[in-house]
Amino acid sequence: KQEVTQIPAALSVPEGENLVLNCSFTDSAIYNLQWFRQDPGKGLTSLLLIQSSQREQTSGRLNASLDKSSGRSTLYIAASQPGDSATYLCAVRTGANNLFFGTGTRLTVIP
Amino acid sequence: GAGVSQSPSNKVTEKGKDVELRCDPISGHTALYWYRQSLGQGLEFLIYFQGNSAPDKSGLPSDRFSAERTGGSVSTLTIQRTQQEDSAVYLCASSLEGDTYEQYFGPGTRLTVT
Numbered sequence: 001k002q003e004v005t006q007i008p009a010a011l012s013v014p015e016g017e018n019l020v021l022n023c024s025f026t027d028s029a030i031y032n033l034q035w036f037r038q039d040p041g042k043g044l045t046s047l048l049l050i051q052s053s054q055r056e057q058t059s060g061r062l063n064a065s066l067d068k069s070s071g072r073s074t075l076y077i078a079a080s081q082p083g084d085s086a087t088y089l090c091a092v093r094t095g096a097n098n099l100f101f102g103t104g105t106r107l108t109v110i111p
Numbered sequence: 112g113a114g115v116s117q118s119p120s121n122k123v124t125e126k127g128k129d130v131e132l133r134c135d136p137i138s139g140h141t142a143l144y145w146y147r148q149s150l151g152q153g154l155e156f157l158i159y160f161q162g163n164s165a166p167d168k169s170g171l172p173s174d175r176f177s178a179e180r181t182g183g184s185v186s187t188l189t190i191q192r193t194q195q196e197d198s199a200v201y202l203c204a205s206s207l208e209g210d211t212y213e214q215y216f217g218p219g220t221r222l223t224v225t
Binding site for chain 2: 031032034036041042043044045046049051089091097098099100101102103104
């Protein structure tokens, strides 16, 4: 069964810093990997989707990379802002009809 | 356009009662998923619908849980004889057909069983 791990579980950084969130998965036979953010009491907002054939995706200040062979992905956030404070979840899509989620990294950006 | 919507946003029920949760997917999305987010458990898959194919029910935790999707659009998740451990946020997602498309999530229904 696919296991997805996210490190660290929580992270606090001062505003303006660049930061990296990590995601690892045990089964490299994935179709794609998706990064989400979740605000307290809210649903999930999709940030980036990386197909298995891709190495990275960028959207604004966000950059996600994928190393499928080693079972790793990173989400890089440049010039962090207080509005970036949220829980970030990575999820992988395998041959099953669903996503396997990590337990998330709770990010706090301090003004 | 409109995103995935779910209702109700919050539901409090007494142990032993039945509840129904509703999901309206994005128009044109043929795939629909239900997930559950519990404290300390993370997000777990419950059930998947794709077009007219038989649903993948492999994630349903017990036979008290069932779901249907009428007309290939709206879906209802039913929990019978609710237990306190059913308390969680129930999230619905939809996507285009195929493994490469991203899933879009609704805001969820927070279920509390007292």
